[in-house]
Amino acid sequence: MHRPGWAPEAIDIERPSVARMYDYFLGGSHNFAVDREAAHQVLAIMPEVPLRAQANRAFLRRAVRFLVDAGVRQFLDIGSGIPTVGNVHEIAQQVAPAARVVYVDTDPIAVAHSQELLAGDDQTSVIQEDLRAPDRIVANPVVRDLLDFREPVAVLLVAVLHFIPDSDQPHAAVASIRDALPPGSYLALSHANIEDIDAHDREAGERVYDRSDSTFVSRDTAEVARFFDGFTLVEPGLVWAPLWRPDPGSNTTGAEQSIMLSGMGRLGG
């Protein structure tokens, strides 16, 4: 099979990857035919997915700005994805040039492109790791080198936890990362909730993801809220992405269409 020049050797380009499908939904070019085909199957069922991806990125941008304004200078972005417009380090360092960011992703394409983008940047780095192995992330020498766990750290889990089924214990993984953080740290996350989508469409969409490198799992508000155990939710709490501290004047009509429950919590003390 033809392997484009930018693809690392050790990847499976026969199976759709959720990172590359998301890149395609956002208009990126780091995806293969197999990803585009799966993405089109999703789009045939849910044509609004690109708008949802954009609403999710907009939440991420507002969350990072909020965190920088709150004085946070260290970011651990897990499930960071293939670099796109408005990456976390770009948003944070625009306002706080000293901000430090470590990106974490399982996807080799996401990691390879992040490495390329970050070459020569000594405040931002990327590691290939798995959220299901939180202890390895927290102990990783690159993470420890760049982030000082005696100072507040913002952990970003944006549009990633819905790729981890309960059998892989995502709540325990988040709790384990929380326990490594000092007071004043934050958790920002978004998570898909598709319970209001027509059951037939929902199942058809889930079947496409079943063929990808990740399983998709929707969770309700109570299950998503449980990821914030030990944190105090920042106003306005856990809401649809466009409703989380919208920019003044923005139109938030139909916010539930985003399907992304979004929120931020702070560790007390």
Ligand SMILES: C[S@@+](CC[C@H](N)C(=O)[O-])C[C@H]1O[C@@H](n2cnc3c(N)ncnc32)[C@H](O)[C@@H]1O
């Ligand atoms: C939908 S993208 C989200 C990217 C970015 N956080 C955003 O919201 O724009 C999900 C990302 O999570 C990554 N991912 C999925 N499962 C993961 C896991 N267990 N550990 C780390 N990353 C994971 C995928 O490779 C993909 O890049």
